[in-house]
Amino acid sequence: MQKQVADARAALEGLRSGMTLMLGGFGLCGIPENCITALAESDINALTCISNNAGVDDFGLGLLLHSRQIRKMIASYVGENAEFERQMLDGSLEVDLIPQGSLAERCRAGGAGIPAFFTPAGYGTEVGEGKEVRSFDGKPHILEHALTADFALVKAWRGDTDGNLIYKGTARNFNPVMAMAGRITVAEVEELVPAGTLDPNMIHTPGVFVQRIFQGSRYEKRIEQRTTRPHAR
Amino acid sequence: MRNALNNVQPAPMLDKTGIARRISQELEDGWYVNLGIGIPTLVANFVPQGIEVTFQSENGILGMGPFPFEGEEDADLINAGKQTITALPGASIFDSATSFAMIRGQHVQLTVLGAMEVSDTGDIANWKIPGKLVKGMGGAMDLVASAENIIVAMMHTNRAGESKLLSQCSLPLTGVNCVKKIVTNLAVLEVTPDAGFRLLERAPGVRVADIQAATAGRLIIPDHVPEMQLG
Numbered sequence: 001m002q003k004q005v006a007d008a009r010a011a012l013e014g015l016r017s018g019m020t021l022m023l024g025g026f027g028l029c030g031i032p033e034n035c036i037t038a039l040a041e042s043d044i045n046a047l048t049c050i051s052n053n054a055g056v057d058d059f060g061l062g063l064l065l066h067s068r069q070i071r072k073m074i075a076s077y078v079g080e081n082a083e084f085e086r087q088m089l090d091g092s093l094e095v096d097l098i099p100q101g102s103l104a105e106r107c108r109a110g111g112a113g114i115p116a117f118f119t120p121a122g123y124g125t126e127v128g129e130g131k132e133v134r135s136f137d138g139k140p141h142i143l144e145h146a147l148t149a150d151f152a153l154v155k156a157w158r159g160d161t162d163g164n165l166i167y168k169g170t171a172r173n174f175n176p177v178m179a180m181a182g183r184i185t186v187a188e189v190e191e192l193v194p195a196g197t198l199d200p201n202m203i204h205t206p207g208v209f210v211q212r213i214f215q216g217s218r219y220e221k222r223i224e225q226r227t228t229r230p231h232a233r
Numbered sequence: 234m235r236n237a238l239n240n241v242q243p244a245p246m247l248d249k250t251g252i253a254r255r256i257s258q259e260l261e262d263g264w265y266v267n268l269g270i271g272i273p274t275l276v277a278n279f280v281p282q283g284i285e286v287t288f289q290s291e292n293g294i295l296g297m298g299p300f301p302f303e304g305e306e307d308a309d310l311i312n313a314g315k316q317t318i319t320a321l322p323g324a325s326i327f328d329s330a331t332s333f334a335m336i337r338g339q340h341v342q343l344t345v346l347g348a349m350e351v352s353d354t355g356d357i358a359n360w361k362i363p364g365k366l367v368k369g370m371g372g373a374m375d376l377v378a379s380a381e382n383i384i385v386a387m388m389h390t391n392r393a394g395e396s397k398l399l400s401q402c403s404l405p406l407t408g409v410n411c412v413k414k415i416v417t418n419l420a421v422l423e424v425t426p427d428a429g430f431r432l433l434e435r436a437p438g439v440r441v442a443d444i445q446a447a448t449a450g451r452l453i454i455p456d457h458v459p460e461m462q463l464g
Binding site for chain 1: 302
């Protein structure tokens with residue numbers, strides 16, 4: 001089966017309005033830039049987007065917010081985005097905030113065939129309201145359900161034509177768990193190599209989780225908080 | 234309390250760096266530690282000599298090092314505050330589910346984080362103010378629900394001068410019955426299981442009466458309350 005496609009447009013074939021997407025990344029680190037740009041250039045809308053963050057005003061998921069293509073956002077932290085605030089306040093954007101660890105585990109569970117799990121995170125807070133509570137070893141936990149998506153859009157550093165992926169640095173973040181949870185997982189990579197050329201010991205995401213792969217272009221990799229120390233003299 | 238002369242001297246309380254220095258004395262050799270944004274981040278600057286700790290950032294790194302030198306920033310290497318960082322020799326990088334497995338599974342020995350309010354039963358509120366825009370809890374709820382040791386680093390009162398140590402939090406909670414210790418600009422306090430802030434230490438120059446006046450929750454005052462030794 002041919003997994004390699006030419007570009008983001010081809011990779012998003014079949015993605016329609018109203019669908020649920022997962023998008024990898026933490027802040028602007030490790031986000032699927034090419035897929036987001038292709039979505040922003042399309043007339044697809046009313047999307048439910050599951051992503052740890054919502055980008056900034058003019059980059060990342062902020063681009064899709066600006067063009068009002070997102071109906072619902074499922075995330076753990078959505079600061080740094082004025083357009084997001086406007087749409088949340090005027091009621092046009094629905095927002096579901098989830099503890100970061102529960103978000104990651106709900107994606108992992110979705111990909112791993114585990115429909116739900118108990119976690120202590122959020123017990124006794126508004127996150128736990130209406131959820132089943134059970135105590136284990138005397139400690140209360142709440143039931144959280146798995147998440148899956150019609151499309152998972154992930155970004156890796158290197159990948160091969162069989163869909164095996166290697167991430168670089170902390171750009172890994174949510175990408176591996178989201179890759180597992182997409183009915184169709186699209187991987188965009190900085191460098192695409194022929195199957196058989198990557199060391200099997202070094203693979204982070206096995207190709208079984210990836211349906212389509214392409215080599216992206218013009219990666220901006222914007223830095224949100226550039227922090228440095230002075231050179232020693 | 235102050236005479237005219239004292240008005241030109243620094244107020245008898247710790248600044249944010251002082252709070253971080255005091256918390257650094259809590260570190261134990263071999264610990265894995267997660268530091269939140271703000272004052273907690275400063276703790277990394279004061280690790281005592283002879284002690285090795287490994288810093289975890291919940292976006293997916295163990296062995297986080299200092300900020301990179303100018304010109305050496307890597308967009309693919311950031312911390313949970315989205316700041317550019319470096320990885321120390323021996324560091325490891327992993328996905329977000331593995332990162333929170335470390336936290337939830339109590340493989341990380343200490344979490345230090347800031348708070349808007351703490352109750353005398355160990356509840357903490359630090360993510361949401363009703364009527365103000367909600368940005369989200371990030372990893373705070375997972376961290377406070379699971380960490381064995383949670384130290385809160387914060388000022389004793391808010392900008393309006395109101396106590397942040399209460400009998401009950403008024404803001405939406407981040408977690409319940411979880412805070413073990415609090416280090417403020419005025420004091421070190423421990424949350425006792427039967428409800429109450431036990432006063433352990435005073436900041437240099439701070440009187441017990443000052444701490445009493447700034448604490449709204451139940452305060453347990455031992456006969457002797459030593460002054461912090463910041464070395």
